[in-house]
Amino acid sequence: MNKGKLRRQKKVDQAILLKGINFQKNNPEPIEAMARQLFSLLETAKKNGSVDEPIKFLQSKINMSLENVETKQLACKKGCSHCCYIWVSATAPEILYVSKIVKRMGPKTIEKIREAHTLTKDFDFETRHKYPNPCPLLENDVCSIYNSRPSACRYAASGNAEICSRAYHNLSEESIPIPTTHIRGSKAYSLALAIALKKAGFSYHAYEFNSALVRAIDTNNAQQAWLSGEDIFSGIMTESIDIFSDKTAQNFYQKAF
Numbered sequence: 645m646n647k648g649k650l651r652r653q654k655k656v657d658q659a660i661l662l663k664g665i666n667f668q669k670n671n672p673e674p675i676e677a678m679a680r681q682l683f684s685l686l687e688t689a690k691k692n693g694s695v696d697e698p699i700k701f702l703q704s705k706i707n708m709s710l711e712n713v714e715t716k717q718l719a720c721k722k723g724c725s726h727c728c729y730i731w732v733s734a735t736a737p738e739i740l741y742v743s744k745i746v747k748r749m750g751p752k753t754i755e756k757i758r759e760a761h762t763l764t765k766d767f768d769f770e771t772r773h774k775y776p777n778p779c780p781l782l783e784n785d786v787c788s789i790y791n792s793r794p795s796a797c798r799y800a801a802s803g804n805a806e807i808c809s810r811a812y813h814n815l816s817e818e819s820i821p822i823p824t825t826h827i828r829g830s831k832a833y834s835l836a837l838a839i840a841l842k843k844a845g846f847s848y849h850a851y852e853f854n855s856a857l858v859r860a861i862d863t864n865n866a867q868q869a870w871l872s873g874e875d876i877f878s879g880i881m882t883e884s885i886d887i888f889s890d891k892t893a894q895n896f897y898q899k900a901f
């Protein structure tokens with residue numbers, strides 16, 4: 645695509661995403677637009693050595709989408725943190741973004757992350773729910789990085805807190821009544837981010853949060869190393885499902901670029 649066409653495409657994409665991805669409409673265009681916008685920001689990130697812009701853009705669009713969602717059926721409220729006791733995963737740029745924040749929070753926070761990692765490092769996605777353990781960034785039942793939390797945490801929602809209190813603490817096998825809007829929203833943004841990461845030549849997998857945070861904290865110049873192509877999260881557990889094993893995801897990728 646020549647520069648003129650790219651500029652026009654960018655304007656169209658910005659207009660499509662003015663209020664974030666609209667999940668009510670069964671329309672693939674916003675996901676493709678989001679993937680292109682994120683890809684462009686990731687390419688700029690490679691040059692300026694910071695993941696901040698793509699992650700802030702992602703977070704702002706998710707916030708916009710969530711603002712438009714009907715919240716009456718949600719049981720979630722400040723101080724309710726059952727979903728912070730299970731497996732949490734996030735993509736590499738989200739982890740790098742959070743790692744910079746926790747480093748600024750100081751040695752006590754970093755120590756908490758190391759302790760949590762020691763307790764959870766042997767559990768994969770399937771077994772982790774049997775061993776509930778609070779996220780190290782949870783303080784007095786409130787997320788200490790709320791405005792910067794990973795996308796997976798933004799879409800953790802439920803219509804029934806009592807079911808959460810049993811299911812997330814390994815007291816029952818009940819399914820969490822997650823609103824459809826949140827399931828669809830989570831899928832849409834995960835797909836757009838995975839497409840952008842793949843196109844930019846990065847791993848698009850979501851890594852286990854505690855292990856990946858420790859790796860980012862312990863790696864010299866982690867952000868610059870990752871942006872220059874070093875696989876700094878190599879060997880860390882990822883979610884077992886590969887998003888691109890689905891034909892729909894492959895089609896979205898082809899259509900976006």
Ligand code: SF4
Binds near residue numbers: 728
């Ligand atoms: S990052 Fe925040 S919202 Fe996510 S699991 Fe940890 S404490 Fe909960």
